[in-house]
Amino acid sequence: MASLSEDPSLETYAPEAPVTGLRKINTSLQDKLPKPYMARAMAAVDKYHPSGTEGKDSKGMSVLQQHVSFFDRNKDGIVYPWETFQGCRAIGLNLFISFAAAILINLALSYSTLTGWIPSPLLPIYVKNIHKSKHGSDSDTYDTEGRFEPSKFEEIFSKYAITNPDALTLDELNTMLRSNRNLNDFMGWIFSLSEWQLLYYIAKDEQGLLHREAVRGVYDGSLFEQLEKKRA
Numbered sequence: 051m052a053s054l055s056e057d058p059s060l061e062t063y064a065p066e067a068p069v070t071g072l073r074k075i076n077t078s079l080q081d082k083l084p085k086p087y088m089a090r091a092m093a094a095v096d097k098y099h100p101s102g103t104e105g106k107d108s109k110g111m112s113v114l115q116q117h118v119s120f121f122d123r124n125k126d127g128i129v130y131p132w133e134t135f136q137g138c139r140a141i142g143l144n145l146f147i148s149f150a151a152a153i154l155i156n157l158a159l160s161y162s163t164l165t166g167w168i169p170s171p172l173l174p175i176y177v178k179n180i181h182k183s184k185h186g187s188d189s190d191t192y193d194t195e196g197r198f199e200p201s202k203f204e205e206i207f208s209k210y211a212i213t214n215p216d217a218l219t220l221d222e223l224n225t226m227l228r229s230n231r232n233l234n235d236f237m238g239w240i241f242s243l244s245e246w247q248l249l250y251y252i253a254k255d256e257q258g259l260l261h262r263e264a265v266r267g268v269y270d271g272s273l274f275e276q277l278e279k280k281r282a
């Protein structure tokens with residue numbers, strides 16, 4: 051009998067991910083698998099959203115791929131710097147921040163997502179390989195294959211949201227960033243700081259609180275879609 055990992059009817063949502071039986075999703079079994087298993091693979095689930103964001107079609111992508119796919123403006127599976135720029139503008143970031151984000155993000159992430167070893171001067175980011183550009187000193191809410199890890203997401207709030215159980219103040223956010231730092235991981239510190247400060251800047255409320263729902267929404271990219279709609 052063929053083992054689970056050899057069954058050709060199984061498909062991975064992250065083709066580059068190491069293949070083991072449990073990491074594969076048998077598309078013909080989708081209806082029979084326990085809901086939390088499928089949801090965890092492709093949706094940002096938490097205690098208030100056991101099936102992830104309502105109405106969001108994962109299109110077979112991991113949660114990290116969904117985060118990045120918002121910036122793939124022409125949906126060809128590649129994010130070029132000008133698409134990162136357009137995406138940043140679409141969510142309301144000003145010209146200067148959008149330009150800086152486009153250059154820095156594509157410069158930092160392009161190479162690790164390429165399919166070959168020759169760097170491309172156009173700095174493309176391949177959405178299917180985005181899990182390869184994960185860095186250290188983060189919250190670990192994305193696992194190394196770009197899936198959403200609900201327990202790590204809960205930890206953000208159970209550990210650091212002291213003032214309000216479902217929101218972070220700027221001080222609490224900075225405490226989290228300091229606690230997440232790995233030894234001598236200077237690049238990881240800078241990446242994490244930039245990601246979270248940018249999120250705080252675009253999503254904080256009038257009281258300066260970063261709400262749990264905004265944080266969950268950034269993980270699966272639904273926050274970006276909402277901000278774009280609001281602006282339109």
Ligand code: HEM
Nearest residue numbers: 118121129175183184185188189190191192245246248249
């Ligand atoms: C305004 C735009 C963006 C914001 C606010 C943002 C924010 C975030 C946040 C808060 C995280 C979670 C980090 C953690 O769990 O500690 C994250 C992770 C990530 N983002 Fe973004 N992001 C943005 C745009 C982008 C773009 C354009 C790309 C690439 C095309 C990208 C790629 C990634 C990757 C690869 C990760 C995983 C990093 C890791 O956990 O190691 N992001 N982002």
